Amino acid sequence: MSVEATTERVLRLLALLQRRPSWTAAELAAELKVTDRSVRRDVERLRALGYPVHATAGVGGGYQLGAGTRLPPLLLDDEEAIATAVSLRMASGGTVAGAGEAALRALAKLDQVMPVRLRAEVRAVHGATETLVGPGVEIDAELLVTLARACRDAVRVRFRYAGREGERERTVEPVRMVTTGRRWYLMAWDVDRDDWRTFRLDRMREVVATTWRFRAREHPDPVAYVQRSVTETPYRYLARVRVHARPDRVRELVPPQVGRVEDDRDGWCVLVVGGENLDWLAAQVARLGLEAQVLEPPELREAAALLARRLAAMAGTG
Missing domain, CATH: 1.10.10.10 (Winged helix-like DNA-binding domain superfamily/Winged helix DNA-binding domain)
Known part of the structure; x- marks a missing residue:
């Protein structure tokens, strides 16, 4: 041979x-x-x-x-090559600091060796795609690696965190990182507060993975927990509104980092959304264009009535 x-x-x-x-x-x-x-x-x-x-x-x-001392050549089929190239293009404008430049370098290498027919398909996808929402807060790639390893190895992490009470040192047992697309969060057991907490990665400083191993404990679903935290906890008002639509329909209209949708009955669902301003909350519910009933707080009903009068006056029907 x-x-x-x-x-x-x-x-x-x-x-x-x-x-x-x-x-x-x-x-x-x-x-x-x-x-x-x-x-x-x-x-x-x-x-x-x-x-x-x-x-x-x-x-x-x-x-x-197995894992060696160097990265072996990655042999990709056509679908894998196209998916990789498109993903690198997206990463070049992402939320991980330094990843943009690295993604562009990798994309350039892939484009250089990619067959002409595949290169044309990738560029067709790029040419037909635009990004509507700009990148969120950038996160240092080394921070992501440190936390990912700590989650995998079940070791405690220590860092300084800028929260409502000012910047303080925190020691946690990390479980999972969750991203909303614009921000990164860590779900972890707060050792000092003896409870589960959500931490924004962009508010962390001096992050150190310790050598203290912990035994994994029962924990809530990380995605659901982080969603509840980011949509409810930070706000002055928490609204519960019954909406006449299927839950999937409302989830299409309300991003997961903005509101949480609960199943109800008879073709209705309950939207849980937080906000600092009742007028803003009333306007956001109204813009859904769906029949809605305010469950709580009562003050939101007053804000909705005031908004209705303003809109009627604007339309010349008040």
Whole structure:
């Protein structure tokens, strides 16, 4: 067999090992249309190139590509290449500090080696897409890595946090990071307050992952908890409004970081939304264009009545 054919087969083997966590020798041989012995030789070729291919003997054993000292070439099919290029384009204007420049460098490398037919498809997607909402608060990429590792390894994190009470040192047991698209949040157990808390990453300083490991405890759903925190806790007023529409319809109109939608009965749902100003809350509910009933607070009914009179006067019908 020629050197070119062997090289092509070894690259195909590397691509297969990247596709899923583990393969048996028989599965790899069937995919490559070679013998088990050829698979073993190709595995040794990959190891000689510095790629750690682990082998496990016995029932359920097989080959697995491990983490090495360098990143192996990522062999992408057409759909993966297009998805990666589009994602890098989006990341170039994202909310992670420094990621924009790195994403552009990676995109340039990918574009250089991408086949002409795929490059044309990616550029067609780019040309047909615009970003309506600008990026939110930038977060340092190293902070994300530190918190992600702390969540994974179950170690406590210490940082200074600028909250309502001023800047104070906090020690937490992190569970999960949640992003709304414009802001990043950490859900964690606050050791000093002995309760669950939500922390905005852009308000953290001097973040340090300690060596103190903690035992995972039962916790609320991180996404639901963060949504409840960001839509209710920070505001002076918390409104509950019964809306005559399916929950999915209202969720399409109200972003998750703005309001929370609860199921109700008979084609209605309950919108929970916070705000500092009752007039603003009344206007936001009215702009949904749906039949609504204010459940609480009572002051919101008065604000809605005042808004109705103003609109009637504006229309010349008051």
